[in-house]
Amino acid sequence: MDQNSLPPIQTTARDDAVLKALVGFVRAEALQPGERLPTERILAERLKVSRNTVREALTRWEGLGLVERRQGSGTYLKAAVSPDMLHMPLTLAGGNDFTSLMHTLEIRRALEAEAAALCAERASPADIAEIKRKLDIMEQAFRTRDGMSSEEDWEFHQAVYRVSGNPLFEQIIAAMHELFHRFWEHPLGVRDFGHASFPYHRTIYECIAARDPQGARAEALKLIATVEDDLKRGAAKLKLSSQT
Amino acid sequence: MDQNSLPPIQTTARDDAVLKALVGFVRAEALQPGERLPTERILAERLKVSRNTVREALTRWEGLGLVERRQGSGTYLKAAVSPDMLHMPLTLAGGNDFTSLMHTLEIRRALEAEAAALCAERASPADIAEIKRKLDIMEQAFRTRDGMSSEEDWEFHQAVYRVSGNPLFEQIIAAMHELFHRFWEHPLGVRDFGHASFPYHRTIYECIAARDPQGARAEALKLIATVEDDLKRGAAKLKLSSQT
């Protein structure tokens, strides 16, 4: 028996229905992020549902960062919504510890390599020019400040993700990038963090320009490897200093 | 249950406080994923808050995938919790169209290969035995039903992700797995969807057991390639049938 031929039946799903209705409302009214949506009391009345149910639904959206509630003021849209959104709640144990950061780097290694390869396959001449532009900006920032600039560096990588043609790359890595940012604000003592990764940005670009997916993948892996190395050195230093 | 591990809470920001108290409780009682936590009514009474507040807090945890509620049964822990967790809710504009599914497959290809390789590096003998167990179950289900069973198949892959030592693999792919499930509910006419991927489960296992990361990566890539192929065939059929 194919067990897919007997899917579980769906009997009640009030708050899900509320969210679905709300998606429809937002689209019908063409609400933009920042605008206020109806009060809980009005939603409850219009949807013929108790205010509690409305609140449970909105709590879910708030947890997903789609909406922001301000007591006494109202509930405001925080991001665009679409009928079939894919929710991906990621939870990391421990904020700044070495292990969590290594985990994010393992994910980034996988995605960065794939994105670079796809990018090399699909980049149009205009795309290549755009990536080159970001590369130049980054390299100049590096020279004038004699150090990696996380801002310009990030712009370069974003351009690569975008050209890969798959928006998921940018969105997933962007979420983890925030985590890394916190880490960079509190440097672990590795003064030249990211220094070693610098040359690989150009080699990645060159492979993309040459339409060499395998080469781009290899260079991306080398880049991540340098970051992992920096991280390990930082962790070693930290361990040392904490023994004082 | 130690009654002192659930002291009443005091401050405003009730539901946040409830979650904090709940984290303490889970740690104090050393609750493992799968175990049941106190009923909403008991939590409300012990924490001296209303049941609605407890529910809002649990709704947030449910949205983060930390907890699962089953009406008539109870609320069950779904993942380990720690005081300083970092939540990263990521919502992607997805869809059921061919392009979106190909995008998720590109992500899965990158992560599946990396996870298989890491798994081959890190698996302990016990881990390998566990993966073999899942493989046997899946293979038997395949033979008795003469077709891929998405349930047992998924269990096998989950075991690999888990052994990789990086919980992010499982979390990210699990979210996308749901998207694929939606897709399977509306089959595109490819009757033996996933059939071709069957043999690669065993080859992946063999590479892991042999501690061969590169081999495991290669076999994982082959597996995803078969799924991509199935998807393309389904899309072609759909296009044909929509021309009637």
Place this chain on the structure above:
DNA sequence: ATGCAGAAATTGGTTGGACCATTGGACCAC
């Protein structure tokens, strides 16, 4: 008219109590 302090209305947050729907176990007849 203008400015501003205080009252009033609005809105999300919380409470307590009630009832419904599902689950799972106990018990029973066959």
Place this chain on the structure above:
DNA sequence: GTGGTCCAATGGTCCAACCAATTTCTGCAT
């Protein structure tokens, strides 16, 4: 055993208040 029936426990929903933060309105002093 198998299949029913009942029942207590539990999450899901509802209602009607009240609390707390915010916004808006009002009216008085200038």
